[in-house]
Amino acid sequence: MLPVLIAAGILGAVIGVALSKAGDLQKIAKGKKVNISNNNVTICMLGPRAVGKTSLLTSMYEQFKDKSKELNLQLTSDIETREILDEYLKNLKNLFNNSNDIFQCDAFYIREGKRIYTFKLGKSDKVPSLQLNFIDYMGNYLQSEQDFVLDIVIKSQVILIAIDTPALMEKNGIYNDLINKPDLVKNFFAKGQDKINQPRLIIFAPIKCEKYIPERSKEMVDKIKNSYRRLLDIFSSDALKDKIAAVITPVQTLGNIRFAKYEIKNGIACPYFTKTNNDYSPVDTEQPLFYLLKFLLNLHLDYRSVSWNLFSFLRDFFGEDEHLKDAIEKISGECKKNRDGFEILQGHRWL
Amino acid sequence: MNRKVYIQSAGFSPDQDYTWITYEGGLYKQEKPDYLYEMNYIVQSEAFSVVLACHKKNIILLVTGLKTKDRKDYHGRSIRNSIAWVSSYEEQKKFRELAAEIIIDSITEKKIWDYIDDAVKDAGNTWGYEVDSQKLIDLLDKEKVEIKNNIPVTYEEIRKKYCKNNRIAKNNPFRLKELACELIYCDDKIFGNILKRNSSIIIAVTDKKSKDKFIEKNVFRGLSNLVDSDDWIDLSQNKNNYILLILLLGIIIILFFVIKILRS
Numbered sequence: 001m002l003p004v005l006i007a008a009g010i011l012g013a014v015i016g017v018a019l020s021k022a023g024d025l026q027k028i029a030k031g032k033k034v035n036i037s038n039n040n041v042t043i044c045m046l047g048p049r050a051v052g053k054t055s056l057l058t059s060m061y062e063q064f065k066d067k068s069k070e071l072n073l074q075l076t077s078d079i080e081t082r083e084i085l086d087e088y089l090k091n092l093k094n095l096f097n098n099s100n101d102i103f104q105c106d107a108f109y110i111r112e113g114k115r116i117y118t119f120k121l122g123k124s125d126k127v128p129s130l131q132l133n134f135i136d137y138m139g140n141y142l143q144s145e146q147d148f149v150l151d152i153v154i155k156s157q158v159i160l161i162a163i164d165t166p167a168l169m170e171k172n173g174i175y176n177d178l179i180n181k182p183d184l185v186k187n188f189f190a191k192g193q194d195k196i197n198q199p200r201l202i203i204f205a206p207i208k209c210e211k212y213i214p215e216r217s218k219e220m221v222d223k224i225k226n227s228y229r230r231l232l233d234i235f236s237s238d239a240l241k242d243k244i245a246a247v248i249t250p251v252q253t254l255g256n257i258r259f260a261k262y263e264i265k266n267g268i269a270c271p272y273f274t275k276t277n278n279d280y281s282p283v284d285t286e287q288p289l290f291y292l293l294k295f296l297l298n299l300h301l302d303y304r305s306v307s308w309n310l311f312s313f314l315r316d317f318f319g320e321d322e323h324l325k326d327a328i329e330k331i332s333g334e335c336k337k338n339r340d341g342f343e344i345l346q347g348h349r350w351l
Numbered sequence: 352m353n354r355k356v357y358i359q360s361a362g363f364s365p366d367q368d369y370t371w372i373t374y375e376g377g378l379y380k381q382e383k384p385d386y387l388y389e390m391n392y393i394v395q396s397e398a399f400s401v402v403l404a405c406h407k408k409n410i411i412l413l414v415t416g417l418k419t420k421d422r423k424d425y426h427g428r429s430i431r432n433s434i435a436w437v438s439s440y441e442e443q444k445k446f447r448e449l450a451a452e453i454i455i456d457s458i459t460e461k462k463i464w465d466y467i468d469d470a471v472k473d474a475g476n477t478w479g480y481e482v483d484s485q486k487l488i489d490l491l492d493k494e495k496v497e498i499k500n501n502i503p504v505t506y507e508e509i510r511k512k513y514c515k516n517n518r519i520a521k522n523n524p525f526r527l528k529e530l531a532c533e534l535i536y537c538d539d540k541i542f543g544n545i546l547k548r549n550s551s552i553i554i555a556v557t558d559k560k561s562k563d564k565f566i567e568k569n570v571f572r573g574l575s576n577l578v579d580s581d582d583w584i585d586l587s588q589n590k591n592n593y594i595l596l597i598l599l600l601g602i603i604i605i606l607f608f609v610i611k612i613l614r615s
Binding site for chain 1: 359363364365366368369370388391395396397415423424425426427428433559560561576577
């Protein structure tokens with residue numbers, strides 16, 4: 001009896017392995033059917049330390065999630081992303097519990113390496129068809145891990161440049177180079193421009209800009225153009241002018257908290273803020289994502305003109321998900337333009 | 352025995368972001384501990400986390416997200432320290448005890464957090480901080496007072512409960528105490544076998560990390576607030592059930608053919 005049992009066991013194991021392999025194949029096949037692995041958009045968050053990259057990501061996710069419900073869409077994320085962003089959000093909201101007239105913004109943020117936040121977008125109750133991967137990392141990577149950042153800049157379809165607006169606007173911008181490091185940001189594109197052969201969307205996102213909108217919007221836009229002049233020159237060069245779409249989308253991540261003053265400590269200008277109201281009420285934080293989706297849709301419509309590997313999934317994608325296409329068409333109509341500091345800088349045909 | 356300690360902290364200025372340094376031969380040196388990426392992969396490093404790992408015949412204890420009392424950056428953000436002790440595998444017992452002490456301390460008075468905080472000070476150097484490395488290395492040899500006061504179990508009790516399979520659970524004080532017990536009382540031989548088996552991450556305690564990461568990296572003991580069970584989940588149990596089911600299926604198939612042959 002024992003040999004029979006051993007033989008049975010071996011046979012059972014072989015069958016089991018075969019079945020599990022078949023299961024894997026089925027999963028892969030299913031993956032191909034929904035095409036989710038191909039429908040990936042990678043977004044690089046570009047900005048030095050403490051300009052607000054993670055806060056931007058948090059409020060963008062939160063506000064877009066609400067908006068997507070109105071359009072019968074769902075924006076989902078894995079449990080880790082959801083829980084971490086919820087904690088960041090709680091932290092942002094806690095700023096309103098500050099009892100002082102002026103205060104600094106203590107926030108929870110990345111202190112080690114990089115993190116990829118993955119969101120999936122699609123019709124409610126259906127398998128999400130579009131995957132958005134936001135790559136966030138420590139601000140000092142711009143100096144200490146330049147090869148890593150350059151690689152992400154080259155490979156990302158969308159690059160979100162976060163700008164600390166008070167550094168740009170206050171005291172004639174004397175802190176701008178120290179905080180926003182526009183030349184350092186420019187260098188990544190200068191080094192990587194030969195490898196950018198396909199379209200890219202560059203979003204300049206001024207953050208902590210509540211104080212300047214709407215009254216000083218034009219001044220803010222002019223200062224961004226001036227500060228990033230050398231970068232914009234690269235974008236408008238013969239090599240890149242037909243590939244880069246660029247837009248300024250000011251983002252008010254908190255709404256009712258405004259820049260108050262700089263206080264000098266140890267020779268460093270420390271920013272202080274003040275509350276205008278006790279409610280967390282972000283403004284326009286969903287706009288960068290609106291522009292991203294509009295860019296994808298317009299690339300899809302423009303697809304026949306060029307062959308672009310990075311966006312090859314767009315050829316069939318919107319045909320397979322009519323609902324998402326309709327929703328993005330609606331969203332496109334809500335992209336703000338030429339007011340409150342919103343301005344398309346180049347690549348109008350895709351924006 | 353070549354002990355080394357690494358510290359990650361930040362300074363006040365915008366240019367003094369989080370950096371790993373070590374103190375060697377009377378000089379500070381910017382250097383990350385080996386195996387850091389893999390250890391950070393299985394924890395939420397900005398939150399309090401403890402990782403015990405082995406790598407290249409070394410034992411490593413990583414502790415992250417230790418909030419400082421008074422140190423802030425120019426933006427008013429509280430600075431957090433991370434620390435990694437590295438030594439040869441022979442010192443594994445001391446590393447286990449320190450890991451246990453830090454775990455127990457995290458649910459009691461956080462005296463070790465304060466001790467580490469005192470060892471890292473703001474400074475006018477490149478990184479914006481300096482470290483009393485010897486003070487941190489001394490922690491390995493200090494008497495483990497917290498453990499004696501907070502783990503009222505014996506070696507025999509823990510031996511009875513000991514499970515050689517990988518286990519994960521939600522991060523709560525009960526599981527933290529049990530884990531500390533295991534680290535203290537588990538004898539060197541058993542622990543040596545675990546090290547051989549895993550050759551990587553032995554324990555991981557953190558706030559938000561999905562259980563999939565623990566499974567993927569074959570973590571021996573994992574505690575995270577994203578694991579949905581307050582009790583230990585025995586990860587080898589599911590695998591064993593699967594093998595048993597396959598064996599049973601095989602027996603049924605063989606019996607089917609045997610009966611068919613006998614009947615004909």
